[in-house]
């Protein structure tokens with residue numbers, strides 16, 4: 192597509208979307224604005240955007256598509272500012288905020304004037320922030336939720352999806368309140384729990400100095416998201432307050448139940464508790480297109496000698512196979528470690544397996 196795209200907020204998500212728009216629509220001009228000028232300069236330097244706009248007012252004039260990708264309460268301010276800007280009649284405005292109900296309410300003055308606003312939420316991300324974390328393939332295989340108003344023209348939704356084609360995401364339309372409930376359960380609430388586990392550990396670390404050093408495996412898995420942007424999560428919690436208050440009440444009951452099982456030393460019920468959770472968790476569509484990003488893991492049994500990781504990544508680099516994550520599974524106590532390498536596609540994983548098999552004798556598997 193040809194046209195002018197303005198991205199407001201050049202962080203992880205805005206930057207990643209700008210990259211995917213540029214990939215799918217090389218003839219489009221992508222301009223960026225960020226309240227932190229340094230982020231915008233960096234975005235231009237990294238080739239994420241073509242031009243910098245000094246103000247929102249100036250940037251929107253020529254825009255055919257405006258993507259707002261700032262924390263949700265900043266998005267609210269930006270929507271307000273857009274009300275008094277000079278916009279193209281045919282412009283499509285979207286956002287990427289993790290909440291949709293409040294955003295839809297705040298966009299009403301624009302839609303009431305006949306301006307197209309379609310709320311959006313790409314359901315993939317990271318605990319990292321800022322333009323340097325942006326990735327063209329961040330949204331591949333992920334759900335991308337759109338929350339168009341009931342009166343929105345199908346043609347506008349189709350044009351927005353065309354602009355976002357390079358995300359390779361799977362679009363899904365939902366009413367904003369349904370989105371907020373679902374996102375509350377599987378995204379917002381887990382962030383509260385992750386932060387609360389970190390707080391509990393920090394409090395106990397005063398008494399048990401060894402604790403932070405012992406925190407590995409399980410603790411790191413469940414608390415990674417506690418390293419996310421505090422401003423972003425403050426805003427999300429405040430926007431989705433009612434849903435989260437309900438979920439907190441439900442959680443307190445859940446914890447009371449676990450407490451009761453332990454107080455009664457109810458061996459069977461404790462085992463059932465974990466069994467049922469495992470059954471549901473194992474059945475989640477991790478390797479299909481789902482809310483859980485599709486990462487394809489390869490587990491390599493490696494001997495413990497210096498340089499073994501760079502040896503393996505070297506073989507993959509020679510074959511131009513890109514990896515999304517690499518880590519050593521820490522829970523193993525034998526001499527051999529397990530190197531877990533994640534890939535974005537099953538094709539990359541298959542090629543990696545073939546490549547490592549031809550260069551090393553190390554056993555490999557897709558599951559551990």
Ligand SMILES: NC(=O)c1ccc[n+]([C@@H]2O[C@H](COP(=O)([O-])OP(=O)(O)OC[C@H]3O[C@@H](n4cnc5c(N)ncnc54)[C@H](O)[C@@H]3O)[C@@H](O)[C@H]2O)c1
Nearest residue numbers: 200202203204225226261262263265288289316317320321
């Ligand atoms: N991080 C994730 O995993 C994730 C995933 C999906 C959606 N989201 C949503 O996307 C939005 C952006 O998140 P992110 O992870 O890219 O955050 P980020 O912190 O990486 O980037 C946000 C950028 O917005 C800029 N900004 C803040 N206020 C602004 C304003 N008034 N005008 C212009 N720029 C402004 C900041 O300077 C920053 O560069 C948030 O609404 C978030 O809820 C985040």
Ligand SMILES: O=C(O)C(=O)C[C@]1(C(=O)O)C=C[C@@H](O)C=C1
Nearest residue numbers: 289313314315316317318378416
């Ligand atoms: O992977 C992570 O770090 C994320 O937290 C990503 C995550 C999520 O909760 O799944 C965070 C917020 C977004 O709105 C969408 C995705």
